[in-house]
Amino acid sequence: MPNNSVENGATATGEAMGHSGRDIKELGKTLLQIGTLLMTSGANSRRIRTTIDRISEAFEVSTELLITHRALMITIHDSDEDYHHSSLKRTSPHGVNFRMLSGISRMSWRVLDEGWSLRQINEEVGRLVALPHYHRLVILLMVSLAGASFCRLFGGSWLDMLVTFGATFGGLFIRQETVKRNFNPYLCIFFGAFVASLIAGGFLKFGEGISEHALATSVLFLVPGVPLINSFSDLIDGNIMNGIVRSVNGLMISFAIALGLLLAMLVFQL
Amino acid sequence: MEYLSLIEKGIWFGLAAIGFAILFNVPTRTILVIWFMGALGGITKLICMHIGFGVVMSSFAGAGLIGFLSIWAAHSKHSPPMIFAIPSVIPMVPGAFAYRMMLGLIKLAGDQIGEDYDTIVAETINNGLKAIFILMSLAFGVALPMLLTRKESAKDIRLKKIMG
Structure with missing residues (x-):
C-alpha cells in the first residue's frame, strides 16, 4: 500500500457545512485507534463494528470498516459526501484486557448521550490505555487458586490441589517472563505449559498419593477461552473469515499447550 | 445428590471464574458478580447432568443461564455483558476431555x-x-440472549419485557 491515508473530494474548495476535511481525518484516526484497541483487548467483530458505528453516529458521519485480526481499515465520509478519508492501521500484539473493553463501551455511550468532542474522546482513550493492570502477585495467586479450583472440580484431593497451585504459579510466572522478553506468543504458551506440567509431573512421578488430575489441570490456565468463544460468536454472526482466523489461533494455542505437556510427560516417562 | 457438595463445587466454580477474570484484567467492581455467575452456572450444569441431560446439553444450560445473567449484570454494573460471561463460562471449558483426547492421539x-x-x-x-x-454450546449459550432479542446492544434489552 503506497499511501495509507488518502483524501478525496473537495478539500481545496475550503470549508463546507459540518465537517472539514481535517476533522474527518482526525476523527478517522481516533476511530481506528479505538477499533484496534478493541481488537487487541479481545472484542468480537460485532462489538468493534457497533462501537465504531455508535461514535460515528454521534458525529453524524458514516463509516465503513474492514475488520481483520492483524489490521483494521476504515473509510469515513460526512453526510454530504464532500469529504472522504480512508486509512489502515495495524493491530499491536493481542492481550486480553476487559478493563479496556468496558471503558470504551462506557465512553461510546457517553459520546452519544453527552455529545463529547473529539478532544475529550482522545483524552479518555489516553486515560484508558494508561490504566494499570492488577498487581503481578495478585494475578499469580488468583490464577493459581483458579487452577486449584479446577483440580477440585475434576475430582482431585487437597494434595492434588496444592500441586496444581504450585504448578500453575510456576507456569504462569514463566509465561509472564517470556512474554516480557518478547518471545513468539505461541512459544511463551509452550514454555508456560512445559514448566507447569514439569512441576505437576515431577510430583506425580515421585510424590506419594498424587493423582493424574493434578497434571491434567495444571495447564488449564492457558486454555484459549477468549479466542475460541470469540471465534464461535464471529462465526454465528456471519464474520466467517474472522471466525476462522480466531479458531486457528485458538488451535495453535492448544497445540502449544499439548506440545509442552507432551515434552514434560516424555521427560518423566509418564 | 448432596446439597453440601453442590454448594462446595459452586464455590470452586466461582473461584476458577475469578482467577480468569483477574487474568483478563476486568474492572474491580465486576469481580463479585463474576464469582456468583460462575458458581450459579456451574451448579446449573451439575444439576442438569444429575437429571441426565448429558454433558453437552448441561454445559449449554449453564452457559445459557450465564448469558441471561450477564445482561442483568451489564445493566447494574455498567459494563458490556461479555466481560461477565466469558470468565464465568471458562470453568466449564472441557479441559479434561481435551486432555484425554490429546493423550489418545499420542497413543495412536x-x-x-x-x-x-x-x-x-x-x-x-x-x-x-x-x-x-x-x-x-458454551459460545452459543452465552450469545443466546443477544440472538433471541435481536438487539445490537445489551443496553436496548429490557429484561422485564422478556420475562413477561
Whole structure:
C-alpha cells in the first residue's frame, strides 16, 4: 500500500457545512485507534463494528470498516459526501484486557448521550490505555487458586490441589517472563505449559498419593477461552473469515499447550 | 445428590471464574458478580447432568443461564455483558476431555498397533467430539440472549419485557 491515508473530494474548495476535511481525518484516526484497541483487548467483530458505528453516529458521519485480526481499515465520509478519508492501521500484539473493553463501551455511550468532542474522546482513550493492570502477585495467586479450583472440580484431593497451585504459579510466572522478553506468543504458551506440567509431573512421578488430575489441570490456565468463544460468536454472526482466523489461533494455542505437556510427560516417562 | 457438595463445587466454580477474570484484567467492581455467575452456572450444569441431560446439553444450560445473567449484570454494573460471561463460562471449558483426547492421539501415533487400538480410537474420537461440542454450546449459550432479542446492544434489552 503506497499511501495509507488518502483524501478525496473537495478539500481545496475550503470549508463546507459540518465537517472539514481535517476533522474527518482526525476523527478517522481516533476511530481506528479505538477499533484496534478493541481488537487487541479481545472484542468480537460485532462489538468493534457497533462501537465504531455508535461514535460515528454521534458525529453524524458514516463509516465503513474492514475488520481483520492483524489490521483494521476504515473509510469515513460526512453526510454530504464532500469529504472522504480512508486509512489502515495495524493491530499491536493481542492481550486480553476487559478493563479496556468496558471503558470504551462506557465512553461510546457517553459520546452519544453527552455529545463529547473529539478532544475529550482522545483524552479518555489516553486515560484508558494508561490504566494499570492488577498487581503481578495478585494475578499469580488468583490464577493459581483458579487452577486449584479446577483440580477440585475434576475430582482431585487437597494434595492434588496444592500441586496444581504450585504448578500453575510456576507456569504462569514463566509465561509472564517470556512474554516480557518478547518471545513468539505461541512459544511463551509452550514454555508456560512445559514448566507447569514439569512441576505437576515431577510430583506425580515421585510424590506419594498424587493423582493424574493434578497434571491434567495444571495447564488449564492457558486454555484459549477468549479466542475460541470469540471465534464461535464471529462465526454465528456471519464474520466467517474472522471466525476462522480466531479458531486457528485458538488451535495453535492448544497445540502449544499439548506440545509442552507432551515434552514434560516424555521427560518423566509418564 | 448432596446439597453440601453442590454448594462446595459452586464455590470452586466461582473461584476458577475469578482467577480468569483477574487474568483478563476486568474492572474491580465486576469481580463479585463474576464469582456468583460462575458458581450459579456451574451448579446449573451439575444439576442438569444429575437429571441426565448429558454433558453437552448441561454445559449449554449453564452457559445459557450465564448469558441471561450477564445482561442483568451489564445493566447494574455498567459494563458490556461479555466481560461477565466469558470468565464465568471458562470453568466449564472441557479441559479434561481435551486432555484425554490429546493423550489418545499420542497413543495412536505410537510405534506399534496394539490389540486395544480400536478402543483407543473410539475413546479419542468420543473425547474430542465432546470437547468441540461443549465449546460450541458454551459460545452459543452465552450469545443466546443477544440472538433471541435481536438487539445490537445489551443496553436496548429490557429484561422485564422478556420475562413477561
